[in-house]
Amino acid sequence: MSLSLQFLGAVGGVTGSNFLARTDTQAFLIDCGLFQGNSQNRAHNDEPFAYDPKEIDFLILTHAHLDHCGLIPKLYHQGFRGKIYCTPATAELAKEILSDSAHIREHGANELQIEALFSYQDTLDAFKLFKTYNYNQPFKDGEIKICLQDAGHILGSAMVEVWASGKKLVFTGDLGNSPVPILRDPTKILEADYVVSESTYGSRLHEAVDLRSKKLVTAIEYAQRHKAKIIIPSFALERTQDLLYILNQLKNQKKFTNLPVFLDSPLAGRITAIYKKYTPLFDEEFQKQLKSDPDLFSFKGFKETATRTESMALNDLVGPAIYIAGSGMADAGRVQHHILHQGNNPNNQIIFVGFQVPGTLGRKLVDGLTRVRVMDHFITVKAKIGSINAFSAHADQKGVLNWLNNFKTQPTVFLVHGEQKSREILAEKITKQLKLKAILPKLKQTIDL
Ligand SMILES: [Zn+2]
Numbered sequence: 001m002s003l004s005l006q007f008l009g010a011v012g013g014v015t016g017s018n019f020l021a022r023t024d025t026q027a028f029l030i031d032c033g034l035f036q037g038n039s040q041n042r043a044h045n046d047e048p049f050a051y052d053p054k055e056i057d058f059l060i061l062t063h064a065h066l067d068h069c070g071l072i073p074k075l076y077h078q079g080f081r082g083k084i085y086c087t088p089a090t091a092e093l094a095k096e097i098l099s100d101s102a103h104i105r106e107h108g109a110n111e112l113q114i115e116a117l118f119s120y121q122d123t124l125d126a127f128k129l130f131k132t133y134n135y136n137q138p139f140k141d142g143e144i145k146i147c148l149q150d151a152g153h154i155l156g157s158a159m160v161e162v163w164a165s166g167k168k169l170v171f172t173g174d175l176g177n178s179p180v181p182i183l184r185d186p187t188k189i190l191e192a193d194y195v196v197s198e199s200t201y202g203s204r205l206h207e208a209v210d211l212r213s214k215k216l217v218t219a220i221e222y223a224q225r226h227k228a229k230i231i232i233p234s235f236a237l238e239r240t241q242d243l244l245y246i247l248n249q250l251k252n253q254k255k256f257t258n259l260p261v262f263l264d265s266p267l268a269g270r271i272t273a274i275y276k277k278y279t280p281l282f283d284e285e286f287q288k289q290l291k292s293d294p295d296l297f298s299f300k301g302f303k304e305t306a307t308r309t310e311s312m313a314l315n316d317l318v319g320p321a322i323y324i325a326g327s328g329m330a331d332a333g334r335v336q337h338h339i340l341h342q343g344n345n346p347n348n349q350i351i352f353v354g355f356q357v358p359g360t361l362g363r364k365l366v367d368g369l370t371r372v373r374v375m376d377h378f379i380t381v382k383a384k385i386g387s388i389n390a391f392s393a394h395a396d397q398k399g400v401l402n403w404l405n406n407f408k409t410q411p412t413v414f415l416v417h418g419e420q421k422s423r424e425i426l427a428e429k430i431t432k433q434l435k436l437k438a439i440l441p442k443l444k445q446t447i448d449l
Pocket residue numbers: 063065153174
């Protein structure tokens with residue numbers, strides 16, 4: 001009984017997750033994500049798949065981030081008709097994320113330049129392939145047994161346990177940062193022969209979690225003193241809900257008053273509505289707070305700007321305010337308008353709350369570049385640039401090591417989904433501290449297990 005694994009994306013980088021496993025009789029994928037970031041990365045989206053999508057029996061989707069699900073419509077377009085297994089929340093979120101991505105592309109405002117790869121209809125048709133299972137509910141496809149476990153990364157995110165050809169594989173997908181607000185900790189898994197683990201922050205440790213609220217409060221106080229704006233480029237999925245949850249908490253604790261908060265992202269609004277549907281999946285602290293506050297994502301002074309006109313009106317708003325808008329790396333979306341209009345005021349603050357992929361506007365600003373291109377204008381950004389890394393939805397080095405340390409077996413660990421340096425440093429720690437074999441696969445490499 002043979003089993004092989006081919007690494008087709010998120011290898012030495014953090015986007016384009018796509019892994020192909022083959023047994024004697026079946027072939028299946030874990031994730032089918034979009035490559036993002038600089039043009040060299042994005043060019044991978046145009047390359048033909050390394051396999052014939054018609055011959056793939058099924059796809060397991062770990063979670064709804066675009067770098068994990070973004071090429072599903074292309075897969076459909078090229079003939080894939082197998083099931084897409086994921087959790088119910090992931091299916092709902094992926095539909096929002098993929099429709100939005102297809103919609104933006106149809107309106108030509110997208111820098112991804114992959115319009116020829118599939119149509120909007122392919123996106124809608126691909127949704128019919130979703131087949132959902134809850135966490136810890138094992139199921140079979142042919143000879144292969146599968147079980148999804150809570151990865152604690154975003155709503156619905158799963159780690160995948162796969163039993164095939166007499167071996168057990170575990171794919172972490174993106175591993176959550178414990179203890180993040182809202183989500184439960186990643187489930188401990190005790191046995192595996194092979195683990196395919198992410199390594200996004202493999203070389204780094206996150207800030208202490210309480211810095212999250214502290215830094216926000218400091219930024220808010222500064223904005224109030226200077227009657228200035230805080231612009232938070234935020235991912236519509238997860239990060240925005242984290243932010244709203246914490247701002248709601250700060251508001252309940254009376255850490256700030258009279259500061260309007262605008263969510264300038266209709267997509268983030270729709271996703272927040274899905275979060276509100278799935279509150280039983282959230283952690284104990286969330287359940288506790290829910291008893292005294294029935295809506296933990298909304299508070300007095302919070303507004304959503306539904307239309308473009310409402311969004312534009314924010315340009316003329318006088319006084320301190322927080323604008324939360326997409327995209328999270330500031331390379332598209334309404335946040336670009338705000339950077340264009342508010343970026344030249346040295347009292348304003350632009351605060352990044354997530355990982356910035358090299359090549360994006362966000363990464364340039366975080367790296368200290370001030371002369372940047374925003375919506376076809378070259379501007380000098382004078383606003384203060386800040387980051388709150390404690391918001392990360394990814395485990396840091398310690399987080400991955402602690403999670404791997406739960407295994408009672410001695411799995412071989414393949415490190416993916418991290419820049420080369422990150423995974424090299426993490427590999428060394430895994431070998432030295434955990435005495436496990438760590439392998440850094442190359443792009444397109446096939447390994448027989
Ligand atoms: Zn993710």
